[in-house]
Amino acid sequence: xxxxxxxxxxxxxxxxxxxxxxxxxxxxxxxxxxxxxxxxxxxxxxxxxxxxxxxxxxxxxxxxxxxxxxxxxxxxxxxxxxxxxxxxxxxxxxxxxxxxxxxxxxxxxxxxxxxxxxxxxxxxxxxxxxxxxxxxxxxxxxxxxxxxxxxxxxxxxxxxxxxxxxxxxxxxxxxxxxxxxxxx
Numbered sequence: 001x002x003x004x005x006x007x008x009x010x011x012x013x014x015x016x017x018x019x020x021x022x023x024x025x026x027x028x029x030x031x032x033x034x035x036x037x038x039x040x041x042x043x044x045x046x047x048x049x050x051x052x053x054x055x056x057x058x059x060x061x062x063x064x065x066x067x068x069x070x071x072x073x074x075x076x077x078x079x080x081x082x083x084x085x086x087x088x089x090x091x092x093x094x095x096x097x098x099x100x101x102x103x104x105x106x107x108x109x110x111x112x113x114x115x116x117x118x119x120x121x122x123x124x125x126x127x128x129x130x131x132x133x134x135x136x137x138x139x140x141x142x143x144x145x146x147x148x149x150x151x152x153x154x155x156x157x158x159x160x161x162x163x164x165x166x167x168x169x170x171x172x173x174x175x176x177x178x179x180x181x182x183x184x
Contacts, residue, residue, distance in 0.1 A: 033093055034086075034087050034088050034093075034096065034113060035111060035125075035127055035134075037085055037086040037125070038083045038088070040134065041083045042079075042083070044158060045076060045078075046075075048073075048075060048184070049072065049075065051184070054184070055070045055073055055184050056068075056070075056161075056182070056183045056184075057070055057073070057180070057181070058179075058180070059178075059179070059180050059181075060177070060178070060179045060180075061176075061177075061178050062176055062177060062178075078162075079162075081141075081154055082137070082139065082154055082156060082162075085125065085141060085154065087120075094116075095115060095120060096114060098111065098112070099111070099114070100112075107129070107131070109128070109129055110128050111125075111126070111129075112124075112125070112126045121141050121143045122141050124140040125137070125138070125139050133158075134156075134158065135157070135158070135159075136155070137154075138153075140154075147170060148168055148169060148171065150167065150169075151166070152165065153165045160183060161182045162182055163179065164179060164180045165177065165178075166178045
């Protein structure tokens with residue numbers, strides 16, 4: 001009797017699985033309103049890995065300079081500050097004012113994102129375009145706490161390189177400045 005019930009149940013399950021209409025579940029995705037910096041810098045890292053360029057990296061810490069010639073870099077690390085500036089989080093979709101300008105023939109020329117309140121670290125992003133591709137990116141980030149004020153200015157030119165300047169002012173000490181520049 002138990003064997004018959006098990007066989008019947010197994011047959012029913014198999015029949016249901018074979019006849020069930022299983023298709024892809026469609027969900028409406030929310031398109032991010034801001035340019036995807038994280039994806040852009042991942043693609044740029046891949047492009048630069050394949051480029052064969054030589055890189056000149058200059059680091060400055062409080063006036064002391066170190067320079068190196070390199071044939072490859074770890075782009076996920078190099079572009080971390082840029083990728084961390086990405087503002088495409090659903091909770092932030094209403095936090096930034098967007099201003100766009102277009103060329104005479106209707107192509108995108110510039111997008112500017114400006115923070116509307118002071119709660120977030122990324123305050124300003126400006127992306128200049130040429131032929132629908134980013135030609136120059138400028139980002140300003142800052143944060144404040146009872147002990148310190150920090151600010152970072154980042155610029156990126158896909159044809160030449162990038163520059164990051166980070167300043168930190170502790171309440172009880174002098175300002176510290178760190179900058180990194182990579183040219184290709």
